[in-house]
Amino acid sequence: MRIRFEEWLEEQEIDIEANDLFKESIICYKASGYRAALLFSFLGFQTIIKHRVINSKPAKDYSEGVWNHLKKELRNDDKWDKLIFDTIQNKKKPIFNLTEDLREQYLFWKNRRNDCAHAKGNTISYPHVEGFWLFIQSNLAKFVINGGMKFILQEIRNHFDPARTPIGTPVEPIIRQIPFTIEKIDYNDFLLELKDFSLKQQSKSVYKIFDKNIANMWYQLFSLQDSYCEIIVNFLVKELSFCLVVIRRKPEIVQYFYNKETFIRMLWKKDFSVSDDYKAFIELLRHNLIHKSQLSEAFDHVFSTLDTVVFDEDAWWLEVDEGINDLDKLVLLENGFFTKFNTIAFESERIVYNFNWANRNKDLIIYYIKHFGLNETVVTAINNALTASNPPFKLRDELTYFYKQTQQQLELHIEISEKNSLNIPKMLIGLRTE
Known part of the structure; x- marks a missing residue:
């Protein structure tokens, strides 16, 4: 027993x-x-x-x-x-x-x-x-060592000083000392000091980009006992702008906000605004943190708000973990993300009638064609968008590049158009190679 x-x-x-x-x-x-x-x-x-x-x-x-x-x-x-x-x-x-x-x-x-x-x-x-x-x-x-907070903060400073510590050295051994050196009553003060240090590290960056290793350090803090996790969750909810910076570099952190329903809704409804937020949005879906009754609203909102460069599988500037991987795709599929996108983009032809919406979602449109193929509904919407009096030029350029590289898809697009007596944009005919 x-x-x-x-x-x-x-x-x-x-x-x-x-x-x-x-x-x-x-x-x-x-x-x-x-x-x-x-x-x-x-x-x-x-x-x-x-x-x-x-x-x-x-x-x-x-x-x-x-x-x-x-x-x-x-x-x-x-x-x-x-x-x-x-x-x-x-x-x-x-x-x-x-x-x-x-x-x-x-x-x-x-x-x-x-x-x-x-x-x-x-x-x-x-x-x-x-x-x-x-x-x-x-x-x-x-039973923590007197002056423990100062000790841990100095250990962290030394860890992120490349003159003292090789880049890539795990930070976990330092994090594991926290329960033994910092009392819970002082933990919030420690987090404030750690936030200031993290932002100073960001200011040292050439491009003022938040260091992924710093974000990972914050992620590792959630490996501590539940009582420490509760303190850091409450801290980050109050430090919203800083919280967003950390989440964008380590999206997996959102799973620990499972009991903060209002915070979660405000996150995707109000605070998500850049392409990087798609990865955090997928983490919310992965951990069922958006209520099913709100999924349709959430999808419509991100389609109308976030740039879709993370769906660009040819974007050389994206790091391996920044694009959409197979597990992300599965999460999106299981939650009806692509079904909703098909309904809005192609069936309702928003790519035809909303210039900005079509341009914003250009990479997701190409991704959809690659992974789900062409059919009459998709081809009709694309043809109507490209022959509109004011076509979405970014989407047009993206489609031009895509069809130049994939002649088989281009021929299928033209074939579906001819079979259903659709008006074929001249630019697509001109992309054919001998």
């Missing part, structure tokens, strides 16, 4: 040494060996604290030399346990930001550990073990 503490343990970023001690304590607990269970659990807790100090930069008011000496002492098997206790109880030069109440609770459990280790007269039973586990679950995140 699994117990709650086991499930909680699996969700934590805990080193192997401490994790093994906790697993052994769980085995003892299930076998009713409560003294051993509490003893191993306390050693597991102490081990976590030890590794936090060893893996951290100097705490506030500690010099590099003093801190390195402390870390050396913590590697001594005969000294480290007592040294952790003394460090936690140190009020004159604290390493951890702890309240007096938390220190007293820690002292209580340290004394109960001694009852187990030295076979003292106090009875130790399952409530003690479960109580200590609750203490760990409630307070582990509070």
Whole structure:
């Protein structure tokens, strides 16, 4: 039978040494060996604290030399346990930001550990073990190194400094330290500092483009515990302009706003305005974040608002992950995107009657022809658009280039026109090659 503490343990970023001690304590607990269970659990807790100090930069008011000496002492098997206790109880030069109440609770459990280790007269039973586990679950995140926020921010600055860190080095190891170095109460302040740093990095860019690696760092923040995720979601909802910048460089982030219905609707209805937003729009569809009753409205809105260059499969300037891939196409198909487009563009002939709409959707029109083929409805709408008194010139040029490159499609277009007695634009006849 699994117990709650086991499930909680699996969700934590805990080193192997401490994790093994906790697993052994769980085995003892299930076998009713409560003294051993509490003893191993306390050693597991102490081990976590030890590794936090060893893996951290100097705490506030500690010099590099003093801190390195402390870390050396913590590697001594005969000294480290007592040294952790003394460090936690140190009020004159604290390493951890702890309240007096938390220190007293820690002292209580340290004394109960001694009852187990030295076979003292106090009875130790399952409530003690479960109580200590609750203490760990409630307070582990509070044992963070003094000055932890400053440390993490400096680690991030160093990470994005190419003189210090090779480009492409994973940022995840730094992100994983956040729960151990920044208390939740300070996390919003940390995000504000991180936002300022991110925007400064953008200003350093030659083209003022937001760095994809910076966007990925924000994405990695969502890999932390749910309570941290909730804070960052609420932060980004309030920092809308910055949120949009991040989303455009890392569209997958939108999945974490699943419980922000108003935000999601405003995103596609009001804030999406550039071609890059198509990728974020597809992520909304992928995660079912747009209610089915709003899909038709949403499709019509993006057709009328967003440029469709992401559908241009020959656009050399698009990076691999910026265009529409097969999985994106499947998501659009399953949600009726192309059916709606066919209805508006060809059946209702909006490409004929709306000059700007036709030009805006030129790449999507070519994409549709490539992937879904030509039929009488599509050919009729295209012919009418090209022979209109004011034809959409961008769409005309795109079709000209497409048919020059694909003579087979051109011949099919002309064949369908002739079969259905449609007026064939002269420009298409002129594109035929011998």
